Amino acid sequence: PVTNPCTYVRVIPCREGTSTYVELNMRTFDQLNTNQQNLVIDYFFEVVFGECSEGYADHVMGIVRRGAAQVPNVLEYLVQEDPNLGIKHQLLGKKDVVNCTVKEYYDRVKDTSSRYTYSEGGLLQTSLVGVKSEESGGFFGELLDLMSLNPFYEASLPWGVLSHYE
Numbered sequence: 035p036v037t038n039p040c041t042y043v044r045v046i047p048c049r050e051g052t053s054t055y056v057e058l059n060m061r062t063f064d065q066l067n068t069n070q071q072n073l074v075i076d077y078f079f080e081v082v083f084g085e086c087s088e089g090y091a092d093h094v095m096g097i098v099r100r101g102a103a104q105v106p107n108v109l110e111y112l113v114q115e116d117p118n119l120g121i122k123h124q125l126l127g128k129k130d131v132v133n134c135t136v137k138e139y140y141d142r143v144k145d146t147s148s149r150y151t152y153s154e155g156g157l158l159q160t161s162l163v164g165v166k167s168e169e170s171g172g173f174f175g176e177l178l179d180l181m182s183l184n185p186f187y188e189a190s191l192p193w194g195v196l197s198h199y200e
Contacts, residue, residue: 039073039074039076039078040077042058042063042066042074042078043056043057043058043074043077043078043081044056044057044058045057045081045093048094053093053094054092054093055093055094055095055096056078056081056082056093056095056096057096057098057099058074058078058096058097058099058101059098059099059100060098060099060100060101060103061099061100063098072185075185075186075189078096078098078186079096079189079190079196081093081096082095082096083196098186101184101186102184104180104183105177105181105184106177108177109139109140109143110140111174111177112160112174113136113137113140115174115176116136116172117135117136117137118135118136118137119135119136119160119170119171119172120133120135120136120170121133121134121136121139121157121160121170121171122157122158122160122170123139123154123155123157123158124156124158125155126153126154126155128155131158132155133170139157158170159171162178163178163192
C-alpha cells in the first residue's frame with residue numbers, strides 16, 4: 035500500500051532560475067492499484083496547483099512522464115480524421131492569425147521542422163469537443179475516449195473532478 039504518495043511526486047528546480055516544476059513517472063505509477071493511484075493523483079494535483087499565497091503558484095508546471103503514451107500524436111490524428119478541418123495559427127514573430135486546414139498546417143510544420151522546432155508558428159486553441167461561434171475544431175469522440183483512459187486527463191479535463199465548470 036501507498037503510505038506516502040510523495041514518494042511518487044518529485045519537485046524539481048529548473049536549471050535557469052529559482053522556479054520549480056512537479057514531476058511524476060507513469061511507469062512507476064502504473065504499478066499501483068486503483069486506490070493507490072487515486073491517492074497519488076490527488077497529491078500530485080494538490081502540489082501542482084499549490085499556491086504559497088493567493089494567486090501565486092508554487093510551481094511553474096506539472097509533468098507526467100510518459101503520461102500521453104497511449105494517446106496518438108494529436109496533430110497527426112486530426113490530419114488523418116479530418117484533413118479539411120479549419121484551424122487557426124500564428125506565424126512566429128507576427129500577430130497575424132492565419133486560417134487554413136489542419137492538413138495545410140501539418141505540411142507546413144513538416145516542411146519547416148528541424149531538431150524538434152519549426153518556424154510555422156503555434157497552433158491556436160482547437161476544440162476537440164465541438165465548436166461554438168468563432169472556435170475552430172470539431173468533435174473527436176474517439177480521441178477523447180483515449181484521453182479519458184489516463185487518470186490524470188480524466189481528473190483535469192474540463193468535465194473532470196478538478197474542473198471549475200459545471
